[in-house]
Amino acid sequence: MIKVLIADDEALVRTGLRAILEAAGDIEVVAEAQNGSEAVIEAARYRPHVVLMDVRMPVMDGVTALREINRSPQPPKVVMLTTFDRDEYVYSALRAQASGFLLKDTAPRDLIAAVRVVAQGSAMLSPTVTKRMLDVFARWESPDSAAARKRLARLTERERQIARAVARGLSNAEIACEPGMTETTVKAHVSRSLAKLGLASRVQIALLVRDAGGNDPA
Missing domain, CATH: 1.10.10.10 (Winged helix-like DNA-binding domain superfamily/Winged helix DNA-binding domain)
Known part of the structure; x- marks a missing residue:
């Protein structure tokens, strides 16, 4: 059974994600968090295999929470949820070793497939998401x-x-x-x-x- 933690500040989003994932049969949502600080605490408490993390949340944003979670000895895989409307956080999340990115309008079957892929240890990014992210980052200054x-x-x-x-x-x-x-x-x-x-x-x-x-x- 794949254990998942959902972190999103919108209750309706969390409820929808839980319903989709638990309908798969091999995925269990073990906890929910409404901000990054709660996500860090719940990740340590429940030790999920995968965390679905909203990029933008109050109290502590998803990228900061990702960094905190990755400091643990055996961190879960973290997939960031984004709308791509103005996610300057996404670049930082990539540098912080996010295991994948999902658009919030991802089809249910693709969401389930992504959780399974990431739980198996593979990074997950579709070519469509890759192209969109590169379009966003093309406006930013490149490192050396x-x-x-x-x-x-x-x-x-x-x-x-x-x-x-x-x-x-x-x-x-x-x-x-x-x-x-x-x-x-x-x-x-x-x-x-x-x-x-x-x-x-x-x-x-x-x-x-x-x-x-x-x-x-x-």
């Missing part, structure tokens, strides 16, 4: 490009090729259309790249490529 290129130098040529494709918002299936690739191979390369770079999601790879100017390391 030389440092980003140095990090990308840890990857093999094929891994960098796939990283550039991820940065274009392509799915594993779309990348697998390239000669000599299969979807299984692409997935394996992405997983290895995440491990080498110490990243948690496809969007973090995309941002690193963008910070490097989209270029191969020298």
Whole structure:
């Protein structure tokens, strides 16, 4: 059974998410929180496998709560909930190692699938979300490009090729259309790249490529 904590300041949102998740049969909502401070306390008390965390909440926002939760010895996976209307918090959440992002209008079946994927230890970000996030971050100042290129130098040529494709918002299936690739191979390369770079999601790879100017390391 996958144990989930829901953190959102809107009671109706929490109720809706609980109903959707518990209808899946293999997911149990063990606790709810109406702000980030409560989420930190409840996460320590109930030790859920996954936390669904609203980005913007009173008392303590979701990003600050994410950082606090990640300080625990065996932190749960945290998926941030966002509307993307003006979430400057999202960039900080990526840097704080969020395991995924979901739009608040995500279809029920996709919400359930995301919780299952994250609970298994994989990061979750759809190509659609990747593209939207990159559109938002394109307006922001990038970190030092030389440092980003140095990090990308840890990857093999094929891994960098796939990283550039991820940065274009392509799915594993779309990348697998390239000669000599299969979807299984692409997935394996992405997983290895995440491990080498110490990243948690496809969007973090995309941002690193963008910070490097989209270029191969020298």
